[in-house]
Amino acid sequence: MGGTAVTVVLVADDDADIRDLVAFKLEQAGLEVVAVEDGQAAVEQARARRPALAVLDVSMPGLSGIDVCRMLRADPATSGMLIIMLTARVQEQDVEGGFSAGADDYVTKPFSPRELVSRIQALLSRARA
Amino acid sequence: MRRDRSVGRLLTRAFGVLVGLIVLSGAAETTALIMQHRVVEELSTRVQPLELANSDLHSVLADAQRSLRGYLLTGDGQLLDTYYIAHSDYGLTSGKLRELARGEDDAAVGRQLRHADAWWTLAERQREAPPRSDAAAGYVSEGKELFQQFAAENGQFADALAARGSDLQERSSRLSVVTTAVVIVLTGLAALTAALAAAHIAGRITRPLARVVSVIDRRRSGELQLLADADAGPTEIRAVAQAVNEMAAKGDQIRRAEQDVARLRGEVRQLGYRIRGHLKVEDAVKEAVQGLAEIIGADHVLVRMAPGQTDVPPLASLHDEHVGGVLKELADCGVDWLGHGDVWATDDPSPAGDIHPPEAERRAWAAVGDGPVLTVAVSGGDERLGALTLIRDSGRPGWTAIDIRLVESVAADLGRGVHHARLYEREQHLVARLQELDTAKTDFMSTVSHELRTPLTSIAGYVELLLDAEAGELDPPQRKMLEVIARNTRRLRELIEDMLMLSKIESGTFRTSRAPLDLAVVAEQAMAAIAPAAAKTGVDLCTDVRTPLQLSADAEQLDRVLMNLLSNAVKFTPAGGTVTLAARREGDEVLIAVTDTGIGIPAGEQHSLFARFFRATNAIHRAIPGTGLGLAIVRTIVDNHGGHIEVRSAAGEGTTVTIRLPAQ
Numbered sequence: 143m144g145g146t147a148v149t150v151v152l153v154a155d156d157d158a159d160i161r162d163l164v165a166f167k168l169e170q171a172g173l174e175v176v177a178v179e180d181g182q183a184a185v186e187q188a189r190a191r192r193p194a195l196a197v198l199d200v201s202m203p204g205l206s207g208i209d210v211c212r213m214l215r216a217d218p219a220t221s222g223m224l225i226i227m228l229t230a231r232v233q234e235q236d237v238e239g240g241f242s243a244g245a246d247d248y249v250t251k252p253f254s255p256r257e258l259v260s261r262i263q264a265l266l267s268r269a270r271a
Numbered sequence: 272m273r274r275d276r277s278v279g280r281l282l283t284r285a286f287g288v289l290v291g292l293i294v295l296s297g298a299a300e301t302t303a304l305i306m307q308h309r310v311v312e313e314l315s316t317r318v319q320p321l322e323l324a325n326s327d328l329h330s331v332l333a334d335a336q337r338s339l340r341g342y343l344l345t346g347d348g349q350l351l352d353t354y355y356i357a358h359s360d361y362g363l364t365s366g367k368l369r370e371l372a373r374g375e376d377d378a379a380v381g382r383q384l385r386h387a388d389a390w391w392t393l394a395e396r397q398r399e400a401p402p403r404s405d406a407a408a409g410y411v412s413e414g415k416e417l418f419q420q421f422a423a424e425n426g427q428f429a430d431a432l433a434a435r436g437s438d439l440q441e442r443s444s445r446l447s448v449v450t451t452a453v454v455i456v457l458t459g460l461a462a463l464t465a466a467l468a469a470a471h472i473a474g475r476i477t478r479p480l481a482r483v484v485s486v487i488d489r490r491r492s493g494e495l496q497l498l499a500d501a502d503a504g505p506t507e508i509r510a511v512a513q514a515v516n517e518m519a520a521k522g523d524q525i526r527r528a529e530q531d532v533a534r535l536r537g538e539v540r541q542l543g544y545r546i547r548g549h550l551k552v553e554d555a556v557k558e559a560v561q562g563l564a565e566i567i568g569a570d571h572v573l574v575r576m577a578p579g580q581t582d583v584p585p586l587a588s589l590h591d592e593h594v595g596g597v598l599k600e601l602a603d604c605g606v607d608w609l610g611h612g613d614v615w616a617t618d619d620p621s622p623a624g625d626i627h628p629p630e631a632e633r634r635a636w637a638a639v640g641d642g643p644v645l646t647v648a649v650s651g652g653d654e655r656l657g658a659l660t661l662i663r664d665s666g667r668p669g670w671t672a673i674d675i676r677l678v679e680s681v682a683a684d685l686g687r688g689v690h691h692a693r694l695y696e697r698e699q700h701l702v703a704r705l706q707e708l709d710t711a712k713t714d715f716m717s718t719v720s721h722e723l724r725t726p727l728t729s730i731a732g733y734v735e736l737l738l739d740a741e742a743g744e745l746d747p748p749q750r751k752m753l754e755v756i757a758r759n760t761r762r763l764r765e766l767i768e769d770m771l772m773l774s775k776i777e778s779g780t781f782r783t784s785r786a787p788l789d790l791a792v793v794a795e796q797a798m799a800a801i802a803p804a805a806a807k808t809g810v811d812l813c814t815d816v817r818t819p820l821q822l823s824a825d826a827e828q829l830d831r832v833l834m835n836l837l838s839n840a841v842k843f844t845p846a847g848g849t850v851t852l853a854a855r856r857e858g859d860e861v862l863i864a865v866t867d868t869g870i871g872i873p874a875g876e877q878h879s880l881f882a883r884f885f886r887a888t889n890a891i892h893r894a895i896p897g898t899g900l901g902l903a904i905v906r907t908i909v910d911n912h913g914g915h916i917e918v919r920s921a922a923g924e925g926t927t928v929t930i931r932l933p934a935q
Contacts, residue, residue, distance in 0.1 A: 159729040163736070170741060201721075230724040252728035252764055255735055 148174045149266060150191055154184035154210065155199040155228065160251075164197060167255040171263065181205025185213055188220050194269070195224040195262060198245075208243045215244035224265050228253070277506040278476055285468030289461050296457035303450030310443040314436055321376065322432045324368040325383075329425045331360045332387055336418050339394055340411055346402030354398065361391065379428045386421035393417055479504030483512050490519055495526070532673055538566045539677045543684030550695045555688035559659065563681055567674055569661035571639055573598050574649070574685070575606050576657035601635035606658035608632065609648040614679060616670045617643040636662065643669040647682040651690025659685065709778070716774035720767045727767070731760045762896050769900035773883065776907050783825045783911040787935060790820035790829070790854055790861060797833035798852060801841060809846030815853040820861055821935045828908045835901045836865040836928050842895055843926070844869035856934060860914075863930045871922040880918055881906045889922065 151173045155161040158179070165175040176191050178184045181202050188196055188210075196214065198207035205213075207227055214220040227248040241248070246265055249258055335357035342350040365384055372380035397410040479500075486499040498519065499512035542562035549555040556574045564572045608629055609615065615626045628636075628646070636644045642665040649656045659682045661670075670678075734757045736742060738750065745753065775781040794816050805812050822829075833852070840850040848868040855862055872880065872887045879885045884899040909916045914932035 157725055157729070160725065160732070163729060163732040166741070167732075167736065230721045230728075251724040252731045252760075255732045256739065 148172075149195075150174045150176060150193040151262065152184060152188055152191065152193040152196040152198075153177045154179070154181065154196065154202065154207065156180060156202045157199070160199070160228075163255055164258065167259050168262070171259050173262075181207065181210045184210045188214055188223065189217070192220070193223065195226065195266060197226050197228060197258075197262070200227055200229040211243040211245055224269055226258075226262060226265070278472055279507065281468070281472060281475070281505075285464060285472075288464045289468075292457050292461040292464065296454050296461070299450055299453045299457065303446055306446050307443050310439045310446075314439050317371065317373075318432055318436045318439065321368070321371050322429060322436070324364060324371055325425060325429050325432065327364045328361070328368055328383070328387065329422065329429075331357050331364050332390065332418065332421060332425075335361065335394060336390070336414065339397055339414070343397060343400065343402050343407040343411055351398065354394075358391070358394075361387070376428075379424070379431065383421065383424040383428055386417065386424050390414060390417040390421055475505050476508065479508040480511070483508065483515055486512075487515060495519075495523060535566060535673070535677055538562075539680050542566060542681060543688075546681070546684045546688040547691060549688060550692055552689050552692040552696070555685060555692050559681055559685045559688075563659070563661060563678065567661060567678060567681075568663070569645075570642070570664045570667070571598060571660075571662040573601055573660045573662075574657060575602060575604070575660070576689075577606055577655055597639045600638045601632070601660065604629075604632045604635050606646075606648070607655075609646065609655075609658050611648060611650050611653075611655055613648045614646070614675060616645045616675055618669045619675070640665045642667055645670045645675060645678055647675075647678050649682050649686045649689070651686040651688075651693070654690075656686055656689050713774055713778040716770060720771045720774075723763075723767050727760060727764055731757070731764070734760060758896075762898075766898045766900075769898050769904060772904050773900060776904070781907070781911075783828060783908065785823045785825055785912070787821060787823055788826050788829070789818075790822050790824075790863070791816050791818050793826060793829050794820075794833060794852055794854055794863075797830060797837055800834060801837040801850075804838065805841050805850065808841060808844075810841050810844045811847075811849045813849055813851040815851060815855075817855040820854055820856060822861055822932060823935045824912055824932065825908075828911075832905050832908050832930070833863070833865075835905050836930075839897075839901065839928075840865050840867035840869065840926070842897070843867060843890065848925075857931075859934055860931045861934045863932070864927055866925065866927040868925040871924050871926055872918070872920040873922045874920075877918060877920060881916075 151168050153161055153164050153168070153175055154177075155164065156179050161177050161179065165177045168175045176187050176193060178187050179202075181198075181204050184196065184198060185205065187193075196210075198210050200207040207229075211225050211227065214223055214225065225245045227245040228251060229248055230251040247261055249261065335354050338350040338353035338357065341347060342354065365387065368380055369384065393410065393414050397407065397414055400407045400410055482504075483499045486497050489497050499515045501509050501512040501516055503509070504512070542558070545562065546555050546558045549558060556576075560572045560574055563569060608627065610626075613626050615628055616622075639662050642663045644660065644662050646658050646660045649659055659678065661678060663669075734753055737745065738753050738757065772781070794814070798812060798814055802812060837850065837852065844850055844867045850868075851864075851866045853862075853864045853866070870889050870893070873889060876885075876887050880887075881902050882899075883903045885902075886897055886899040890897060906916055909930055909932070912932050914930055917929045917931075918926065919929070920926035
C-alpha cells in the first residue's frame with residue numbers, strides 16, 4: 143500500500159522503441175509507468191506493483207501477451223486489473239484470442255500514441271466511476 | 272409315328288389311280304366301239320344282204336309262178352318269156368343266197384331252196400303241159416301248193432332275219448348306253464380322285480409348311496428357342512423342318528459364340544475403364560492383373576514394368592498371390608526384347624513380326640508349367656512401360672486370335688492407365704509443391720506485414736510525438752517535413768493493410784459473413800467518416816439515399832467498400848468539386864452509386880481498374896497517392912455478396928462507380 147495518488151501502468155513490449163514511446167506518452171499524461179521487455183517480467187511486475195492497468199504486446203518471446211493476460215486473470219490478486227492488448231495482427235483469431243483471454247480492449251499496430259492514451263484514460267476513468 | 276407319310280408316294284398313288292381310271296375308261300370306249308362295229312358289220316354284211324336275197328328269191332319265184340300260171344291259163348307265150356327270165360334269175364339269186372347263208376342259216380336256206388327246187392321241177396313239167404288243159408289246171412293247183420310251201424318257208428326266214436336285225440340294233444343301242452354310263456362313272460371317279468388327292472396333298476403340305484415358315488419367321492424376329500416340328504407332317508416337310516432346325520442350331524451356335532465374344536469384349540472394355548480410372552500406377556496394374564485372370568481365363572498373369580519407368584514392382588494375379596513361387600524366375604526377366612506394340616503367343620495363329628523371346632524368358636516359362644504363353648508389350652504415350660504376360664497351365668487350350676486381341680486391348684488400356692496415373696502422380700507432386708509455395712507466400716506476406724508494422728508503429732508514434740510538440744516546439748519547415756513523413760507513413764500503412772487483405776483473399780481465408788443490415792446506416796457512417804477529409808480538400812459532399820435499404824451483407828466489408836469508393840472520389844476531385852453518394856432500391860437489387868466531378872479515368876485504362884496495383888496515368892502524373900489495391904478488394908467483396916460493379920468515367924469530367932447488390 144503506497145497510499146500514493148499516482149496511477150501505475152504496466153507496459154510490456156519486447157520492442158524497446160515502442161516501449162519507450164508508450165512509456166513517454168503515458169508519463170506525459172501523468173501516469174507512473176513500469177516498463178518490462180517480456181511476459182515473465184510482466185507477470186512478476188504485475189504481482190509486485192499491482193498496476194491499475196497493463197498494456198501488453200501480444201507477440202513477445204517466451205510468454206505472449208495473451209498468456210500473460212490469462213495468468214493475470216487467473217490470479218485473484220491481479221484478476222481485477224485493466225488490460226489493453228497491443229497487436230500487430232489484424233487476423234480475427236488474434237483479436238478473439240485476446241478478448242477470450244480477458245483483455246478489456248485492444249489496439250492494433252501501428253497505433254497513434256495519442257489514441258492509445260485516450261483509450262487508457264477512458265478505461266481508467268470508467269473503472270474509477 | 273407313320274414313317275411312310277410321303278407326299279411323293281401319295282402323289283404317285285393318286286396319279287396311278289387316275290391313270291388307271293383313264294385307261295379303263297378308254298378300254299370301255301374301245302370295247303364298245305369294237306362291239307358296235309361287229310353289230311353293224313353283221314347287219315350290213317349278213318342280215319341285210321340275206322334279207323335282200325331272200326326277198327329277191329321270193330320275187331323271182333313269185334314272178335315265175337305268176338307268169339307260168341298265166342301262161343298255163345292263157346297260153347300267152349310272152350308270159351312264158353317272163354318265166355324263162357325268172358328261171359335264169361333264180362340260179363343267180365339262189366346261188367347268192369346259198370353263198371350268204373352260213374352256219375345257222377344253212378338249214379333254213381336249204382329247206383327253202385328244196386321247196387323252190389321242188390316247185391321248179393313241177394314248173395318245168397307244167398311248162399310242157401299244154402296251156403288251158405286240165406293237166407295244166409291240175410298242175411296249177413299242185414304248183415300252188417308247192418309255191419305256198421316255199422313262200423311259207425321264205426316268209427319264215429325273212430321274219431327270222433328281221434328279228435335278228437332288230438335284235439342286233441337293240442344290242443347296239445344298249446351297248447352304247449352302257450358304255451356311256453361306264454365312261455361317265457369312270458370320269459366322275461377320276462375327277463373325285465383328283466379332287467381328293469389335291470385336297471389331301473394341300474392339307475398335308477400347306478399346313479405343315481406354313482408351320483415351318485412361321486417358325487422361321489418367329490426365329491428371325493427373336494424367338495430363338497423355337498424349333499420346327501420334325502416329327503409331324505409328310506416326309507418332305509419333315510426333311511425341310513429337320514434342315515431348318517439344323518440351320519437354326521448352327522445359327523444358335525454361331526450366335527452364342529458371337530455373344531460370348533461380345534460379352535468378353537464388354538468385360539474387357541469395363542476392365543479398361545476401371546484400369547484407366549485408377550490414379551495410382553500400382554492400382555491400375557493390380558486391376559489389370561486381376562481382371563485378366565478372371566475374364567480371359569489365365570492361370571497366371573504377370574505384369575512387369577520396364578526398369579526406370581516406374582517404381583512399381585512386378586505384379587501377379589491373385590492365383591499366384593505374389594510373384595514368389597513359380598513366377599519368381601519370370602518376374603526377374605527383362606522385357607526389353609518386346610518392342611512397341613509387340614505381341615508374342617505360343618502357337619500364335621497369325622504371328623506378327625520377328626520377335627524372339629530370349630532363352631532366359633523361355634526357361635522361365637517352362638518353370639511356370641510350359642503351358643500356352645501370351646506376352647503383350649505395354650506402352651503409354653511413346654514410352655515402353657513394360658509387358659503383360661498370361662500363362663495357362665499345360666494342357667489347356669492355346670491362345671485364340673480373339674484372346675490375343677482382347678489382351679492387346681487391355682494392354683493398351685493399361686498403358687494409357689499407367690501413363691495417366693504417372694502424369695497424375697507428377698501433377699499431384701506439383702500441386703503439393705505449389706500449395707507449399709502458396710502457403711509459404713501467404714505466411715511470408717503475413718510475417719512481412721507483421722514485421723513491417725512494428726517499425727512503422729515506432730516511426731508513426733515518434734512523428735506524432737514530434738508533431739504534438741511533446742519534444743519541444745517546431746518551426747514551420749520542421750513541421751512541414753515531419754508532416755511529409757507522417758503522410759508517407761500512412762501510405763505505407765495503407766499499403767500493408769491492403770496487401771494483407773489481398774493475401775487473405777488469395778489464400779481463401781477472406782470470409783464474408785452476411786447479416787441483415789440497413790444500408791442507410793452504413794452510408795451515413797461512411798459519409799461522416801469521410802467528411803473531415805472532404806472538408807480539408809474543399810470538396811462538397813452530397814447524399815441521396817432513399818430508404819428502405821435492407822440488405823444481407825457483411826457490415827464491416829460493406830463499410831470498407833463505401834470508404835474506399837468515397838475516399839477515392841474525394842482524393843481525385845479537385846477543390847470545389849462534388850462527391851455524391853446515392854443509394855436506392857431497384858427491383859430485386861440495391862443500387863449504390865458514388866459520383867464525383869473529379870479528374871476521371873482515361874477511356875483506354877478503364878478496363879484495368881480492378882487489376883491489382885493498377886493506377887491510372889493521370890493519378891500518377893498528379894502525384895495523387897494510392898496503392899492500386901483498393902478497387903481489387905472492392906470487387907472481391909462485391910463478388911462475394913453476389914453483386915456486380917461497374918465504372919463509368921470520362922477524363923476531366925468525373926467518375927461514377929455503380930454497385931448492385933441483391934436486396935434482402
